[in-house]
Amino acid sequence: MTEAWYEKSFGQDYLLVYKHRDMQGAQAEAKQMAGWLDLAPGAEVFDLCCGMGRHSLALAEEGYRMxxxxxxxxxxxxxxxxxxxxxxxxxxxxxxxxxxxxxYDAVVNLFTSFGYFETDEENGAVLAEIGRLLRPGGRFLLDFMNARYVEHHLVPSSERQDGAVTIRESRSIENGFVFKRIVLVESGKPDRHxxxxVRLYELDDFKRLLAGTGLVLDQVYGDYESGAYSEEESKRLILVGTREGA
Known part of the structure; x- marks a missing residue:
């Protein structure tokens, strides 16, 4: 079988390409998430697609068992x-x-770690898993890009230098997905591609996918300052809700 993009792309070079993401930003976001989730001290929280663990560690500092x-x-x-x-x-x-x-008392899925798969069935299975993992009355938070904003503000290409490595990124929208193609150029070595x-899901798509999962959407934010969600202007689409049955 052909290797899926996410099986190749989250390797050693990912740490280089995204090393500008810092713990301080994650700590500020974790404090905001703690307020939105409104959990008791010591609550058990599951970070689904935790990556290099910035937010898991920041939420642990907030007193949650992660x-x-x-x-x-x-x-x-x-x-x-x-x-x-x-x-x-x-x-x-x-x-x-x-x-x-x-x-778990809460499940979080952060920084657009959703929409990786071809079909609604596969992506919907992720939401079903969140519902399965939560206790009745448990809370969920899903932080996704705002698809409409991405469509209107896409930067087609960019280039930056990190030491001896040139990082070239090109972006496009094709068939309902946003693509980022990354090339790392380093003298004396073959280029790394x-x-x-990610599927460009909008708020209505999430409402459709949430049906039947037992998850109820309570709040939608457009940023980590609790700003109201605007389809045209918000950079983020942050969904906060509850599993039924409490």
Missing amino acids: TGMDLSDVLLAEARRLDDHKQVEWVKGDMRRVPLTGP YLER
């Missing part, structure tokens, strides 16, 4: 390296088939 899961061995290794005080349980797994039972592809 479990972080990702498919990438490289990113999980970095998360464990950053977890100086062994505050988080790190797990490898596929977000469509989480190898855990929960139940990566692809990122």
